[in-house]
Amino acid sequence: MILKILTVAVFAFLYVPIIYLVFSSFYDDGFTFRNYEAILNDRNVTTAFFNSLNVAILSTLISVILGTLAAYSFKKRGHFLESLFYPPIVIPEITEAVALLLFFKMLEFPLGYYSVLTGHIAFNVAFVYVVVYARASSIEKSIEEASYTLGANEFQTFTKVVLPLLMPGIVAASLIAFTLSWDNFIKTAFTTGPGFNTLPLLIWSQAARGVVSPSINALASLMLLISIVLSYLYVRISIREE
Amino acid sequence: MKLSLPAIAYLAVFFYLPFAIVVAYGFGYPEFTLKHFFEIFNPIYAQFFLNSFIIAAITTLLCLLIAYPVAYYIAVKSKKWKNTLLILIILPFWISFLLRTYALMAILSKFDLLFTFTAVIIGMVYDYLPFMILPLYASLEKLKVSVIEASYTLGAKPLETFYKVMVPLSKPGMVAGCLLVFVPALGEFVVPTMLGGVSITTLGTLTWDLFIKYHNWWRGSALSVFYMIIVVAAILYYIKRVGRLEI
Numbered sequence: 001m002i003l004k005i006l007t008v009a010v011f012a013f014l015y016v017p018i019i020y021l022v023f024s025s026f027y028d029d030g031f032t033f034r035n036y037e038a039i040l041n042d043r044n045v046t047t048a049f050f051n052s053l054n055v056a057i058l059s060t061l062i063s064v065i066l067g068t069l070a071a072y073s074f075k076k077r078g079h080f081l082e083s084l085f086y087p088p089i090v091i092p093e094i095t096e097a098v099a100l101l102l103f104f105k106m107l108e109f110p111l112g113y114y115s116v117l118t119g120h121i122a123f124n125v126a127f128v129y130v131v132v133y134a135r136a137s138s139i140e141k142s143i144e145e146a147s148y149t150l151g152a153n154e155f156q157t158f159t160k161v162v163l164p165l166l167m168p169g170i171v172a173a174s175l176i177a178f179t180l181s182w183d184n185f186i187k188t189a190f191t192t193g194p195g196f197n198t199l200p201l202l203i204w205s206q207a208a209r210g211v212v213s214p215s216i217n218a219l220a221s222l223m224l225l226i227s228i229v230l231s232y233l234y235v236r237i238s239i240r241e242e
Numbered sequence: 243m244k245l246s247l248p249a250i251a252y253l254a255v256f257f258y259l260p261f262a263i264v265v266a267y268g269f270g271y272p273e274f275t276l277k278h279f280f281e282i283f284n285p286i287y288a289q290f291f292l293n294s295f296i297i298a299a300i301t302t303l304l305c306l307l308i309a310y311p312v313a314y315y316i317a318v319k320s321k322k323w324k325n326t327l328l329i330l331i332i333l334p335f336w337i338s339f340l341l342r343t344y345a346l347m348a349i350l351s352k353f354d355l356l357f358t359f360t361a362v363i364i365g366m367v368y369d370y371l372p373f374m375i376l377p378l379y380a381s382l383e384k385l386k387v388s389v390i391e392a393s394y395t396l397g398a399k400p401l402e403t404f405y406k407v408m409v410p411l412s413k414p415g416m417v418a419g420c421l422l423v424f425v426p427a428l429g430e431f432v433v434p435t436m437l438g439g440v441s442i443t444t445l446g447t448l449t450w451d452l453f454i455k456y457h458n459w460w461r462g463s464a465l466s467v468f469y470m471i472i473v474v475a476a477i478l479y480y481i482k483r484v485g486r487l488e489i
Contacts, residue, residue, distance in 0.1 A: 007315045010308060011330060014371065017345040018337075024348060066249040073245035081250055088257055091473060092429045094446060098453050098466050099260035105459070106263055122256040125249050183338035186431065190453065200340050207340075207436055210356060212348045220344050224337060231336035235329060 018224065025217040035218035044202065045219060051113070052198040055188075056181040059120035063177050066121075067128025068170055072162060075136035088126035096123065097190035104191065111193030119191045120184060124177040131176060135169025136162075168241050175234045179227060199223055261470075267463035278464035287448065294444040297434070298427035301366040305374040305423050306416065308367070313378035313415075314408075318387060331379070334372045339432045342369055347436055357439035365437040366427060373426075374419040381415025382408075414484045425476045429469050445469060 025035055039045045074082050088096065100119045104111055139162065147157040185200040192201065199219065206216050263271075270278055316327045334342060346368050347356065355361045385408065393403040409416075431446030445465065452462035 003311055003315045007312050010312045017349050021345040021348055066252055070246035070249035084250060084253055090477060092426045094429050094431055094449055095466050095470055099264045101453060102263050102267060102459055103260035118256055125252055179336055185338055185340040203344060207344050212351055220341055223341055227337045231333055
């Protein structure tokens with residue numbers, strides 16, 4: 001009984017702030033959509049929205065291609081280089097962020113869209129690799145061997161046999177990669193330059209000064225909604241797979 | 243092997259090379275000196291280290307105390323609610339610290355708690371709790387109810403069962419959870435800045451100041467190298483203790 005009360009209390013602690021945030025985004029002397037209208041008409045918000053979307057889509061696409069190829073090739077033959085894919089996941093983001101910042105400074109590479117994108121791909125590749133690799137190792141070798149026996153070459157075997165089998169893993173990895181990039185803050189903050197804003201940076205610029213405003217509540221709620229939808233899709237896929 | 247080369251090359255250039263540059267700057271690139279490491283241990287920075295350590299330690303302890311019963315409840319007692327509760331624990335992993343901390347900020351400001359040490363601790367526990375619950379759940383899940391019942395049958399009292407049966411069996415989860423909370427918490431930047439304001443200075447805020455405000459690449463890199471040593475030590479400790487690294 002005590003356990004049950006405690007568990008309920010902990011879940012309330014985790015979710016009340018989020019629910020409160022969403023409620024207050026619709027509140028301004030009564031129920032209203034005004035906060036949402038305000039952010040949709042704000043040029044800064046729309047620009048940042050498309051920047052975020054752009055970086056998230058491109059970094060997902062590139063990292064999925066690189067990560068899937070690597071997962072497939074290591075699944076066929078293990079190699080000590082495999083372990084190169086784990087540190088980007090384990091190491092605290094802030095150390096990676098300062099490392100990238102120094103790297104770009106040293107090359108005198110202008111900070112902005114390309115530096116942010118480059119950084120996002122770096123951690124996404126590692127996450128895609130781990131997720132797709134898990135899927136790849138569940139594919140039995142005999143299936144590929146059958147494909148070769150039936151006369152398919154390596155390319156055909158990959159596109160017509162392996163890729164369809166990897167698909168659930170690739171979709172799951174894409175969802176993770178997109179989400180990580182979409183609401184990434186720390187690495188973006190360290191590697192961005194003047195004029196390139198994403199939605200998390202926009203929220204930060206207000207929130208870091210302790211400002212809680214109705215329009216930021218609306219923006220945060222929208223971002224929250226997107227994260228929840230993506231995670232819901234992910235759960236659906238992984239449940240179906242089981 | 244050939245197919246993995248693009249990804250490996252990418253990580254080599256945009257992940258490993260940058261780390262090598264940090265190490266080089268920490269040692270005073272373009273010269274070679276250890277003075278930047280001495281600089282970060284200057285007494286003026288002692289408060290940053292101390293704050294980080296205290297905040298990370300309190301956060302880890304509170305998370306462990308709160309998460310253990312919750313993980314136990316989900317793993318052993320929840321029955322038909324189990325999947326729902328699990329999804330509710332995994333969901334926060336999909337929402338960034340920035341958003342979650344912002345959500346908490348709105349409530350804390352209502353209670354006039356913003357920019358206090360208490361606010362930082364509440365925020366840290368709020369953000370890191372799922373990282374403790376999940377590994378604890380994973381190890382308690384494996385623990386069969388029959389083992390606990392056996393302990394009672396053999397005459398052990400609840401407290402004895404907890405200390406002598408459950409704690410030893412769930413140790414891998416406890417070690418994993420504590421490291422997953424303590425190590426990132428040491429370098430945490432978002433929570434102390436948003437909820438603590440300028441008054442709470444930590445390794446995370448110091449890193450930000452050294453790099454973004456003062457452009458002191460050398461001192462910043464030395465600090466980063468120091469933090470990385472702690473991270474690597476924690477990972478090695480975990481591998482030695484639990485025997486493998488599972489993600």
